[in-house]
Amino acid sequence: MGCLEALKPEILLSQSSFREAREYIRKNVQEYHEVEPGYRIFDVHIIGVPPLYIGVEGEHLIFPYTKPCHGTFVVKVPGGEEIARLRERKGK
């Protein structure tokens, strides 16, 4: 798994709540998959209260990234193999 920072994430929403991040993905990304809290993507965990979503847009992933001091960001990065791993999950 790669390092998120090295992927130079595009920030779509900054310093929001995890609920706002959830709604942003649900409303703005056509393909999104529900994941459990703690789901690891690249070198970060998806943090929050279910439901938590990760979106797929072309070759990119869009997901919430929570930092203890700065709230939750919605970031967009090249998805690579993580897209296939996400789509292969049950209950998507």
Added chain:
Amino acid sequence: MTENSNENALILLGCPQVPVQTSMALYLVHSLKQRGIRPVIAGTPAARKLMEVADPDRHYLPEMADIDAAIDEITEKRRDFDLCFVFIHNDSGVAYAGTMAYISKARVYALIFGEHAEDLAAEIEFPCEVVAAKAVHNPMPLKRKLDEVMQWAVSKR
């Protein structure tokens, strides 16, 4: 007073922006040790450094862990805890507590403090024990609430 126990507790620190956190975390370590419960502290580098600098000889501090490494261990089922205390003074804290309630088998305690303690407490919608007090600089309101909870938390063991 030390009880015989193999129990352990994860203390999950939030952003160290609010002064009472470091003080209350050390107090919680003390309370747990008194009851024979082995604490582990996880937090951001800054939150951990605040504690490590204040206790260079590690008289009080127990095992320390990176917050992401701790979550890794739990999600990968390499480790878990009996109790988990999450310090919360912002939305991220609520998010971390919700994550712990989901990934860990521990009994989760949400220790909510800061200017917006009541509002944050109202946002808790997952299984946990809420300990909330409007405490920013003075730890005593939160300490009193924590003392009450520790009494019956231990009696449930």
